[in-house]
Amino acid sequence: MNPSLVQVALPLPIHQTFTYAVEGDAPAAGTRVRVPFGREERIGWVIGPGEEHHSRGLKAVLAVLESSPSLPEEVLGLCQWMAEYYVAPPGIALRAAAPAVLTDVSRDYVVPGALGDGRLTPRQRRVVEALSATSKPQRVSSLRKRLDMGSIWPEIRALAAVGALSYQTLPPREPSVRRRRVVRLVRWLADLAEREEVLGKARRQREAYDVLEAAGGKLALSQLLAQGFARSVVEGLESRALVELGDEELARDPFAAREVVPPARLTPTAAQSEAIERLASALEDRARRPFLLHGVTGSGKTLVYIELLRRVLESGRSAIVLVPEIALTPQTVARFRSHFGDKVAVLHSALSDGERYDAWRALRSGEKCIAVGARSALFAPVQRLGAIVVDEEHEASYKQSEAPRYHGRDLAVVRAELAGAVCVLGSATPSLESWSNQARGKFVRLDLPERVGGGRLPTVRVVDLREVRKARLAASASNGSDKAAAAEGGVVLSDQLVEAIRQRLGRSEQIILLLNRRGYSSFVQCRECGDVRACVHCSVALTYHRLRHRLVCHHCRHEEEAPRRCLRCGSQDLSFRGIGTEQVERVVAATFSGARIARMDVDTTSGKWSHHEILGRVEKGEIDILLGTQMIAKGLDFPRVTLVGVVNADVGMHLPDFRASERTFQLLSQVSGRAGRGPLGGEVIIQTSLPEHHAVRAALAHDYLAFAKRELAARTQPPYPPHVRLANVVLSGPESEPVASAAEAAARWVRRWILRATADVEVVGPAPSPIERLHGRWRWHFLLRTRAAAELTRVAQAFLTGFDPKDAQLRIAFDRDPVALL
DNA sequence: AGCACGCCGACT
């Protein structure tokens, strides 16, 4: 047979595909292949037929890894759309869609050999010394990293030639599928007489038979052995042709062991019914326009999703449900599991690679037909997709922060369109992008204006922190206490909030306190010289964590001992300023002795199920006050929570980012929505120094429309999304000056290209990024701004493939439709 | 990303 040519995308950061020869017919697009690449072997994806290549001879595919493509055509199409729109390398886009275990690379190992006494170069000696530590085979890549002396391949080859070491290459790994041996009953013995006849005096075999029969005819071999049956007993049954031994694929599903609560059967309200019917008829018509489900907090959006999914399943189709961060929305996920049981694959961020692969295969085979997960669940390989639900569509976590920098919500719309599926974006506080799409008729709006069960939205009160501070200052002046300390110390709990909490505690109701800032103090400042302790890798202040008595960088996780004296001038007069959740916990515990408090933030939720555990305790009434960062603001539904307190609403408001107000409004609205979800009603107290800010005022009045109107107007000058499309181009490198000049050169390059190509795109900048240094890298950025999306794609593609910074250290990150410009 | 190739300064 004649060889065919295939185009292969490899998971590398290069905007290029490669052509290989393959014996016989070309494998279909979406098939994985193992190919030689440079001096190594890699796994890539066939994305189409290859074209004749002019340069040197083509290499041949080493192995076609699957008989039918593992990536469905639809997912492949989605990845190609993503690669083009977000201007990401095609192989990187594909890697984002597949379980990690499917894209391994070859590994090189070195083993020390006989130490010859030939002359070695200093570089060779370093390699030998690094190797002599152990006699075990070592990965070349880790050796290289440890030595930090560039490529060590010339040394390895030279050393191997004199016998000082040997090396071998292991091919890329294929994913392991866990199997277990199972014993299966193949002949059923009808009655006692037959048992007597077949088994006779073989007492243990007879008992084993009974156990197997009771278990439904199939049992893991290990289970039988664990019950004390000897191997020979099983063999006896096998020789009598009563059972067969076989292998069974084992799905690693950590959720299988979790309890499933029975579904609560709820009757939809009129508004819910209408939404459900609209969605159901769209499902039948295969209507293409996405829906924006705008429902106030507590209006029962989840019920609408569940009814839609029910109809999707009835029509024999499958569905995808995106949630912002799976660990943070256990209650929502639990509801899907309770209704659809083992049809649901939960793609949890804490899954191991093997577990993720198992879930993926279960979806691929149709064994499970609802994928629930964070943004990557979008690529679930389900067949006959009927619907995609994006819950809390406004959430910033739908944006991937590394290449491919896609937005889960926007890509959900694209996949639904490719599949002819219904797409529902739900939120109490829709993103302004979705809101404007709805206003322009691109999306269809569905409203759930009221809470279910006659619940009312909570009343919201504002406490002006400026007034509180003034009052406390005056009080401390009159009673002679330290005025400076009082001014600096910040207010944690105002009298109004203390009183409201006390009331709830007295009535055994529950309280949620939000402060969107971790740690104890957000910075440490020397009173003598004013120096603020900053991260050694990032241009941000370090946060003081009191429990560990350490300063921590919340960007790169750098940690150091908390100082006793100023590291610049030596003064011991340090002030710990700015309030974090750890401090709130301490103040609350001191103020309300006896109250049962739980804190939920990144620092207290490191374990796989720690979210579940904390929230479980709240659910069971073992917690009076739940305090935490934004992770307590979403999706929680506890009817006994009657008070929500926002310790400081201003956190994040002053970030140099055009979405600062929007994020504040969303956070305040979402957390307010946790109050009064039961018959007890609810109240919200927001402490702020900006009571006049429109984000605060709109949250106070539960008035999304007023917020949207005001914020849309604010974004016209200068123009920001959704009025225009943006891309953020960030250049970074280890030295400050080369990054700055590269950014200048890059912006100049783009401006010239735009001029020549007469593209309708503006370049704004360059300028240092708001966070000028991150993870030890200096950062500059510029923006591309346009009203014409396609134009931006053209410009970005030209730039990313054509601009050469001539600096290997420099990295360029292209972020289209950014959620933050930091 | 990771490697080879090639040019250049530093040191045996």
Next chain:
DNA sequence: GTCGGCGTGCTC
């Protein structure tokens, strides 16, 4: 002269 540092271009 040789070694190793680093910029540049390529990987089918």
